[in-house]
Amino acid sequence: xxxxxxxxxxxxxxxxxxxxxxxxxxxxxxxxxxxxxxxxxxxxxxxxxxxxxxxxxxxxxxxxxx
Amino acid sequence: xxxxxxxxxxxxxxxxxxxxxxxxxxxxxxxxxxxxxxxxxxxxxxxxxxxxxxxxxxxxxxxxxxxxxxxxxxxxxxxxxxxxxxxxxxxxxxxxxxxxxxxxxxxxxxxxxxxxxxxxxxxxxxxxxxxxxxxxxxxxxxxxxxxxxxxxxxxxxxxxxxxxxxxxxxxxxxxxxxxxxxxxxxxxxxxxxxxxxxxxxxxxxxxxxxxxxxxxxxxxxxxxxxxxxxxxxxxxxxxxxxxxxxxxxxxxxxxxxxxxxxxxxxxxxxxxxxxxxxxxxxxxxxxxxxxxxxxxxxxxxxxxxxxxxxx
Numbered sequence: 001x002x003x004x005x006x007x008x009x010x011x012x013x014x015x016x017x018x019x020x021x022x023x024x025x026x027x028x029x030x031x032x033x034x035x036x037x038x039x040x041x042x043x044x045x046x047x048x049x050x051x052x053x054x055x056x057x058x059x060x061x062x063x064x065x066x
Numbered sequence: 067x068x069x070x071x072x073x074x075x076x077x078x079x080x081x082x083x084x085x086x087x088x089x090x091x092x093x094x095x096x097x098x099x100x101x102x103x104x105x106x107x108x109x110x111x112x113x114x115x116x117x118x119x120x121x122x123x124x125x126x127x128x129x130x131x132x133x134x135x136x137x138x139x140x141x142x143x144x145x146x147x148x149x150x151x152x153x154x155x156x157x158x159x160x161x162x163x164x165x166x167x168x169x170x171x172x173x174x175x176x177x178x179x180x181x182x183x184x185x186x187x188x189x190x191x192x193x194x195x196x197x198x199x200x201x202x203x204x205x206x207x208x209x210x211x212x213x214x215x216x217x218x219x220x221x222x223x224x225x226x227x228x229x230x231x232x233x234x235x236x237x238x239x240x241x242x243x244x245x246x247x248x249x250x251x252x253x254x255x256x257x258x259x260x261x262x263x264x265x266x267x268x269x270x271x272x273x274x275x276x277x278x279x280x281x282x283x284x285x286x287x288x289x290x291x292x293x294x295x296x297x298x299x300x301x302x303x304x305x306x307x308x309x310x311x312x313x314x315x316x317x318x319x320x321x322x323x324x325x326x327x328x329x330x331x332x333x334x335x336x337x338x339x340x341x342x343x344x345x346x347x348x349x350x351x352x353x354x355x356x357x358x359x360x361x362x363x364x365x366x367x368x369x370x371x372x373x374x375x376x377x
Contacts, residue, residue, distance in 0.1 A: 013100070016100060017097075017100065017103065020100070020103040020104065020107060021103065023107055024103065024106055024107050024110065027107060027110035027111060027114065028110060030114060031110055031113055031114050031117065034114060034117045034118060034121060035117060035307065036307065037121060038117055038120055038121045038124065038374075039307065039374065041121060041124040041125060041128060042124055042374070043337070044128055045124050045127055045128050045131070046334060046335040046336075046354065046372075047200065047335045048128060048131040048132065048135065049131065049334065049335065050334050050335035050354055050356075051135060051200075052131055052134065052135060053334075053356075053361075055135070055138060
């Protein structure tokens with residue numbers, strides 16, 4: 001189908017586009033910051049889980065020795 | 067005024083200003099439509115909500131685990147108020163010098179690992195890379211290799227190398243690191259870790275009993291503190307953060323294929339990074355890989371989890 005050419009008031013569209021682009025930029029930044037925080041939290045969680053496992057094994061070994 | 071083309075596609079596409087049109091073709095380059103931008107924003111907001119949910123869940127698990135570990139620590143301290151070999155022997159320890167700040171304690175531990183390296187490799191020079199490890203300090207040698215020196219941190223920390231080298235804690239640390247060296251060797255042979263060059267066990271571990279031979283079947287070398295020597299991995303910590311979901315999916319499949327063959331190990335407290343040479347994921351802390359059979363771990367699931375993919 002042949003495209004239909006029409007004109008619209010650019011000021012409103014440009015303002016909306018600029019507003020959306022700004023919101024997208026802010027949302028991307030917020031997402032990246034939260035991803036970094038989540039990654040750090042997951043690292044800490046893995047570390048704590050491993051420490052917990054190590055202590056449980058140690059406790060088991062101690063109880064077997066007694 | 068700007069030009070807008072309407073076609074069978076209901077999306078409204080605005081054109082770029084003439085100044086932004088392609089100079090090569092002179093043709094207009096379509097910008098995202100309002101609808102595209104709104105969709106992208108909704109997608110980002112949805113991703114944020116998902117991340118927030120996962121973050122809150124992780125925070126809640128961290129809180130519960132911290133409470134559990136601190137409770138166990140307080141209970142152990144109450145049961146053994148006079149503990150630590152160092153106190154009995156008159157050596158300075160963390161519990162004997164509680165007035166020290168964290169920085170002062172880190173400095174004292176660093177002096178111990180510096181001394182261990184100087185004694186074990188007198189002709190080498192070293193540059194400190196990090197003291198962040200929970201049980202080691204990491205150095206770069208002038209031979210281009212990485213030296214990971216095992217030491218005690220936290221409740222059992224001691225600041226006298228002569229006391230440390232005789233302690234039961236250092237025997238345990240040496241054998242823990244022998245295990246880590248064996249895992250590193252295993253992973254390196256499969257292209258999943260930097261190559262292990264040598265492992266020098268702690269004298270205390272070797273003197274205790276030779277069960278480390280079952281783990282690490284090489285002629286044992288000994289030193290005051292255990293030292294794991296490996297090749298340097300070339301990576302930028304940010305590369306993994308920026309890896310696409312598709313690339314991580316592909317890597318998860320590749321790594322699962324390798325690790326499920328033997329079914330021995332699953333990743334636990336370890337760090338995935340992107341090797342700059344190959345663009346593939348490797349792991350720089352092998353000590354955190356766990357016995358999959360003993361702990362009944364689903365290798366695929368754990369690999370997906372560590373690569374931050376939906377399970």
